[in-house]
Amino acid sequence: MAVLRLKFTKNERDKLAQVLWILNWISVLTGILLFSLGLFLKVEINKRGELMAERDIQYVPNMLIAVGLIACAINFLGGKICYDCVDTNKFLRWKLIMLPYIICTFFFTFCVLVGALMCYSMRGELEESLNLGLTEAIRFYKDTDTPGRCFLKRTVDMLQMEFHCCGNNGYKDWFQIQWISNRYLDMSQKEVVDRLRSNVEGKYLMSGVPFSCCNLNSPRPCIQQHVTNNSAHFNYEHQTEALNLWMRGCREALLEYYTHIMQSIGLTVLLTWLFELSVLTGVRYLQTSLENVLRQGDLNSESDGWLLENSFMETARTNLNIIKCLGKGNQIDTANNGDPNINVPSTSKAHYGPDNVPLKEIPEAS
Amino acid sequence: MALLKIKFTQQRRVHLAQGLWLLSWMAVMWGGVIFCLGVYLKTELLRRAEVMDNTEIHVVPNILMMVGLASIGTNWVASRVCQDSLDPTRFPRWKVPLLAWFAVATVLCCLLIAVVALSYALQGSLEESLKVGLRNGIRFYKDTDVPGRCFQKETIDRLQMEFRCCGNNNFKDWFEVQWVSNRYLDFTSKDVKDRIRSNVDNRYLLDGVPFSCCNPTSPRPCLRYHLTDNNAHFNYDYQSEELNLYSRGCRQALTDYYMELMNSTGPGVLSVILIQLSVLLSLRYLQTAVETAMVLEDPEGDSEGYLLEKGVKETIEDLKINALTMLKFGQVDPNAAEGSSEVADAEKDEKDAPPSPAS
Numbered sequence: 001m002a003v004l005r006l007k008f009t010k011n012e013r014d015k016l017a018q019v020l021w022i023l024n025w026i027s028v029l030t031g032i033l034l035f036s037l038g039l040f041l042k043v044e045i046n047k048r049g050e051l052m053a054e055r056d057i058q059y060v061p062n063m064l065i066a067v068g069l070i071a072c073a074i075n076f077l078g079g080k081i082c083y084d085c086v087d088t089n090k091f092l093r094w095k096l097i098m099l100p101y102i103i104c105t106f107f108f109t110f111c112v113l114v115g116a117l118m119c120y121s122m123r124g125e126l127e128e129s130l131n132l133g134l135t136e137a138i139r140f141y142k143d144t145d146t147p148g149r150c151f152l153k154r155t156v157d158m159l160q161m162e163f164h165c166c167g168n169n170g171y172k173d174w175f176q177i178q179w180i181s182n183r184y185l186d187m188s189q190k191e192v193v194d195r196l197r198s199n200v201e202g203k204y205l206m207s208g209v210p211f212s213c214c215n216l217n218s219p220r221p222c223i224q225q226h227v228t229n230n231s232a233h234f235n236y237e238h239q240t241e242a243l244n245l246w247m248r249g250c251r252e253a254l255l256e257y258y259t260h261i262m263q264s265i266g267l268t269v270l271l272t273w274l275f276e277l278s279v280l281t282g283v284r285y286l287q288t289s290l291e292n293v294l295r296q297g298d299l300n301s302e303s304d305g306w307l308l309e310n311s312f313m314e315t316a317r318t319n320l321n322i323i324k325c326l327g328k329g330n331q332i333d334t335a336n337n338g339d340p341n342i343n344v345p346s347t348s349k350a351h352y353g354p355d356n357v358p359l360k361e362i363p364e365a366s
Numbered sequence: 367m368a369l370l371k372i373k374f375t376q377q378r379r380v381h382l383a384q385g386l387w388l389l390s391w392m393a394v395m396w397g398g399v400i401f402c403l404g405v406y407l408k409t410e411l412l413r414r415a416e417v418m419d420n421t422e423i424h425v426v427p428n429i430l431m432m433v434g435l436a437s438i439g440t441n442w443v444a445s446r447v448c449q450d451s452l453d454p455t456r457f458p459r460w461k462v463p464l465l466a467w468f469a470v471a472t473v474l475c476c477l478l479i480a481v482v483a484l485s486y487a488l489q490g491s492l493e494e495s496l497k498v499g500l501r502n503g504i505r506f507y508k509d510t511d512v513p514g515r516c517f518q519k520e521t522i523d524r525l526q527m528e529f530r531c532c533g534n535n536n537f538k539d540w541f542e543v544q545w546v547s548n549r550y551l552d553f554t555s556k557d558v559k560d561r562i563r564s565n566v567d568n569r570y571l572l573d574g575v576p577f578s579c580c581n582p583t584s585p586r587p588c589l590r591y592h593l594t595d596n597n598a599h600f601n602y603d604y605q606s607e608e609l610n611l612y613s614r615g616c617r618q619a620l621t622d623y624y625m626e627l628m629n630s631t632g633p634g635v636l637s638v639i640l641i642q643l644s645v646l647l648s649l650r651y652l653q654t655a656v657e658t659a660m661v662l663e664d665p666e667g668d669s670e671g672y673l674l675e676k677g678v679k680e681t682i683e684d685l686k687i688n689a690l691t692m693l694k695f696g697q698v699d700p701n702a703a704e705g706s707s708e709v710a711d712a713e714k715d716e717k718d719a720p721p722s723p724a725s
Contacts, residue, residue: 144585157582161527180587186600211580211588216523219510221546222577224590234552 002306008289010300016289017085020282024079027279030272031071034112037265038064044261048254050155053132060115060122060262064269067108067115071276074105078283088299091290098287105280112273119266123259130251134168141210142181157212163257165250166213171227173249178203179210209245218243281307368672374655376666380452382655386648387448393441393641400638401434403631410627414620416521419498422491426628429481430635433474437642440470444649451656454665464653471646478639485628492624496617500534507576508547523578529623531616532579537593539615544569545576575611584609647673 008016042061045052081098084090137156143149160166167173185192185204196202207228214222223244226232289305296303308315374382408427411418447464450456503522509515526532533539551558551570562568573594580588589610592598655671662669674681 142587150585153585154582161582181585184586184600211577211590212582214577216520216527216578219516219519219547220550224577234550234555 002304002310003308003312005304005306006285006289007302008285008305009302013286013289013293013303014086016282016286017082020082020085020279020286021079023279023282024075024082027075027276028072028079030275031068031073031075033068034071034115034269034272035065035068037268038062038066038068041261041265044258048159050152051133051137051159051254052126052129053136055125055129055132057122057125057129060118063111063115063118064265067112070108071112071272074101074108075276075279077101078105078279082283082286085286085290088290088293092294095291095294098283102280102284102287105276105283109273109276109280112269112276116266116269116273119262119269122262123255126258127251127255130254131168134251134254135173138168138173138179139177141177141179144181145183157210159250159254160210160212160246163250163253164215164246165248165253166209166246167249168251169249170247171209171213171245174209174213175205175207175228178205180204180206213245215243215246220244368670369674369677371670371672372651372655373668374651374659374671375668376659379652379655379659379669382648382652383448383451386645386652387445389641389648390441390444390448390645393638393645394438394445396634396638396641397434397437397441399434399634400437401431403634404428404430404432404434407627407631411624414525416518417496417499417503417525417616417620418492419495419502420491423488423495423624426481426485426488429477429484430631433477433481436470437474437638440467440474441642441645443467444645447649448652451652454660457656457660460653461657464649468646468650471642475639475642475646478635478642482632482635485632489621489625493617493621496620497534500616501539504534504539504545505543507543507545510547511549523576525616525620526576526578526612529616529619530581530612531614531619532575532612533615534617535615536613537575537579537611540575540579541571541573541594544571546570546572579611581609581612586610 038061041064042058045057045061078101081094081101084094137152140146140149140152141156142153144153182204187193192204195204195206199205206225208225209227211222211224214224220243223233223236223241227245228238230237284307285305288307288309289303292303292305293299293301310318404427407430408424411424411427415421443463444467447460447467450460503518503525506512506515506518507522508519510519548570553559558570561570561572565571572591574591575593577588577590580590586609589599589602589607593611594604596602596604650673651671654673654675655669658671659665659667659669676684
């Protein structure tokens, strides 16, 4: 009851080995591709590192980099194995390693799949990180004299100009913080003092935005100050004016940008996963058909290849038993005197309790 | 008295043919590279075509593209000649085309040298073109409602932000034009009326600049208006403020950018010239060596290859005579008027030129 049994002639086995050799080398290339995609994502995230709060988003590119490198190594080994499989003498060298190799690769493909899914799941964390990061950046926009924050103004300005966005959610975010430093405010002027007194925290708030919020496509020279005051400017109504400033918030703009990148990367990784899986299937068939040929003795005859020797349920049961036996390896098997073939009634021995409880020291024995 | 004679054994001829075949394919590749360089330069120039007044500078990428394509074709022909050169039955058919080939290859080398010279010579023309183009762009900045000019504002804003520059020569150019359209000016306000009356042309001039002149690296939020008035802003000195706006003019910025682009194509062009010259010389040697070998009794034996059959002066004399003969075609054969060398060739001329009736 083998799973997906196929017959292989000698020619077909050789061809399979050759094709798998080439496919393994292509897989090495896709491994390099994964690595470079991970590197690209890492670089992109670090480029805007100042605008992201401390969040655990580095694990996605790190995972992709690791998976890419391991894929290269695994497929390099796979290529070597398949190359040697054409010659049955050389296959004997690899015979013992092949099954563990296939099992390892199978679990590794799960890692690739997890990597692909992580690309899609990163979005929520990223949004949170950008939200906090941008709020902080806007708040510290004015601190160009504070070490560690002196380039934040330039970063935010370049971001708003490049991504065509303004503020965190919209341009009104700039109305709620003081973005003009105190060293440029004339404290002797009445207007300044009034503004400072108008709110609890003594901040100089104004309905104005930095120049980087200005929209290039506006037919009118940019209105940055008194944005909400219709009478401050001729022929101006801020409710209907959509072209003056960038309407989109920077969080949304950056999120869209990164989501686009990650979706492309995720799709590529999924395709790589499918490819790896198909190569693994080929290697499994090659392994089983070669082992059967060796078992039959005649190297030129036909042999069967399969994915699993017994049905899925039986294989699962057998493996679970093996694992259980491995787990019991350090204990004395008190049930049957260590030999599973002898059915010794339990009444003939001293009873120490349930089987899987380790032996306890009996105080009276000392 | 052949020029630069070299002896070629059969083995050397074969090696020369093989080496030249490789060299000509390399030259084909480099011709492709030159073509791509030309295309890139042209697209870069076209991107900013709105701020350029004339297209004189386009002659540089045009020549590059033409030479690139011609060089691909020429060197492909050279590789075919190499393949046929060792086959005595197929080589003779190349005899006449090769003369044309040499002429074309020489012209290509001259054109490439001309391109290098032009890219330096046309710098002045480029600057002029940019000066006029930018002046118009700044003047029509406000005309976002005039068809044909409605994108000038966006073009100039993008240009200033991308190249980090302001105005034509510097930011003061904005003080001399009205860059705020009349439809956004409140003519009932005293300030507006004063400004309009303050100059002859009734333009609304102000000491302010558009937002695209703002420098993001400035520690201070950008100051755009009342730039010459120190009292309008707190802690502001107009003379010493450097970081507030971009200090470079856009004409300078664009000229530098294009000059750098053209200079970076310099090494590529020079190497193509060298490769083309070496293909030319090697092919000439191969042609003469193979031809000399073909007339020998033993085609596999040694032969001589040369650049010119006679010395330079004699070759030029020969060419002159041939050219004059062609011009004299149709006239009565006159007395020799050009010196003794022609007397010796006069009989040859009489034999060569078909008998011409006295007109």
